[in-house]
Amino acid sequence: MNLQIQIDEKTNKSIVHLSGEIDVYTAPKLKDALLPITEIKGRIIEVDLEHVNYMDSTGLGVFVNALKLSKEHESKLLLVNLHERVLRLFQITGLHKIIDLNTTIRGVNE
Amino acid sequence: MESFDFIEMSFPAKPEYVGVIRLSVSGIANRMGFSYEEIEDLKISISEAVTNVVNHAYSEKENGVVTIGFGVYEERLEIMVADHGGSFNLNEVKAKIGPYDSNESVENLREGGFGLFLINTLMDKVEINNNSGVIVLMTKYLEKLGVELNDDHVSTGQ
Numbered sequence: 577m578n579l580q581i582q583i584d585e586k587t588n589k590s591i592v593h594l595s596g597e598i599d600v601y602t603a604p605k606l607k608d609a610l611l612p613i614t615e616i617k618g619r620i621i622e623v624d625l626e627h628v629n630y631m632d633s634t635g636l637g638v639f640v641n642a643l644k645l646s647k648e649h650e651s652k653l654l655l656v657n658l659h660e661r662v663l664r665l666f667q668i669t670g671l672h673k674i675i676d677l678n679t680t681i682r683g684v685n686e
Numbered sequence: 687m688e689s690f691d692f693i694e695m696s697f698p699a700k701p702e703y704v705g706v707i708r709l710s711v712s713g714i715a716n717r718m719g720f721s722y723e724e725i726e727d728l729k730i731s732i733s734e735a736v737t738n739v740v741n742h743a744y745s746e747k748e749n750g751v752v753t754i755g756f757g758v759y760e761e762r763l764e765i766m767v768a769d770h771g772g773s774f775n776l777n778e779v780k781a782k783i784g785p786y787d788s789n790e791s792v793e794n795l796r797e798g799g800f801g802l803f804l805i806n807t808l809m810d811k812v813e814i815n816n817n818s819g820v821i822v823l824m825t826k827y828l829e830k831l832g833v834e835l836n837d838d839h840v841s842t843g844q
Contacts (some may be wrong), residue, residue: 588725601701609719630708632733633801661726668807669800 579628580601581609589620595627598635604647614645614653621646626657636669643675652676691758699740699750701770707736707754711765714756718763719828726768728763728826732802735767735822743769743820761828762810768821 578670580595591611598606613621621642625631637656645655654676658666666672697703697709708729715725736752744750750769757764806812811825 597705597709599701599733600704600740616749632730632737636800656834665730665804668804 577635579605581606583613588618589622593621593627594623594625597630599630599632600634603634603638606635606643610642610648611645614642614651615649617650619651620654621651622654622656623682624657625655625659625662628659628662631662631665631673633665633669636671637643638666640671647665688759690760691756693756693758695754696751697736697754699736699744699752701740703752704733704740707752708733708799710754711756714758714825715826718758720763724826724840728765731805731808731824731826732765732767734805735765737822738801738822739767739769739820762825763828764823764825766821766823768819770819 578596579591579598582593582595584591584593592610592613594606596602610621610623613619623639628635639653643653645651656677658677663672663677666675666677693714695707697707710727711728711732712809715728719777720728732754737752739750739752740768743752753766753768753770755764755766757766785786802814803814805824810827813823815823
């Protein structure tokens with residue numbers, strides 16, 4: 577019942593690998609790791625959720641927070657490899673229309 | 687009077703226990719024969735209710751407690767989540783729940799307050815009592831026996 581966070585820094589992209597559960601206990605740790613990199617202008621932040629087996633609204637809140645910062649600082653937030661269960665949460669709340677959940681990565685200045 | 691088993695557990699209202707509470711509901715629901723999908727729904731619902739208690743019911747100085755009750759019936763599981771903290775403004779909470787609107791600008795997106803909406807979507811029946819502290823009572827039926835009931839309804843007990 578924890579969350580492992582590993583960030584691979586590429587030239588203009590940060591790949592955030594998450595593994596474990598995102599809830600009220602682990603969300604602060606995710607916030608601390610994710611939010612600062614969304615404030616880098618032009619950066620692509622790809623969050624890999626393949627190994628996230630549980631998430632609730634606390635996790636959605638963190639991603640909404642990150643999305644706001646990325647719009648403000650002109651970076652790009654992208655969530656990839658969502659489990660069906662996790663994806664369902666985005667769909668129920670309507671967030672799938674707002675946050676980019678595509679697995680295809682497009683340029684920042686498209 | 688229909689017979690049922692009642693299980694009650696109390697936890698410190700702290701973030702680190704929410705995962706333990708999820709394991710509890712998972713074990714009970716598994717024993718009752720709920721499907722994998724339904725167990726996942728139950729885990730999210732109970733976490734949302736407990737997270738509300740952890741975040742809102744007690745001030746930082748208080749050593750708050752969250753009490754969980756499981757009513758194990760033949761055809762349904764009733765889960766009660768109760769705190770003994772200050773009550774919240776229910777109408778205010780209800781006004782804030784609901785899915786995101788894709789026309790909403792990103793700047794105005796809510797970052798929280800939709801736990802109750804998720805509970806309401808994932809459970810068959812939800813009741814909230816807000817007299818002294820807050821009690822959330824939620825029910826999930828086995829094998830869709832509760833389909834004839836209104837799926838999307840939050841009622842307020844007084």
